[in-house]
Amino acid sequence: MAYTKLAHWHKDVEDTGFKAFNTIANTITLNYRSILNYFINRSTNASAESFNAKIKAFRAQFRGVKNVEFFLYRLTTIFA
Structure with a gap:
C-alpha cells in the first residue's frame, strides 16, 4: 500500500511540472526501498x-x- 501511494505521489510531482521538486523526487526514487522499509519493520537509523x-x-x-x-x-x- 505504501509503495502504491509513493508511486502516486511521484507521478503527481512529475505532473505538476515544478522543477524544484525534481531533486527530492529523484532522491526518493533512488532510496525508495529504505524509505518503505520503515513501513514494513518500523526501523529507522535514528x-x-x-x-x-x-x-x-x-x-x-x-x-x-x-x-x-x-x-x-x-x-x-x-x-x-
Whole structure:
C-alpha cells in the first residue's frame, strides 16, 4: 500500500511540472526501498544519526582532531 501511494505521489510531482521538486523526487526514487522499509519493520537509523551528532559535537568541542588514535580512544572510553 505504501509503495502504491509513493508511486502516486511521484507521478503527481512529475505532473505538476515544478522543477524544484525534481531533486527530492529523484532522491526518493533512488532510496525508495529504505524509505518503505520503515513501513514494513518500523526501523529507522535514528540511533546512528544521534551517535554521529555526538561525535561531531565532541570533535567540535576540541576544534578538530590532530591525533586520530587518541580521538578514537577518547570516543570509545566516553561513548562505549
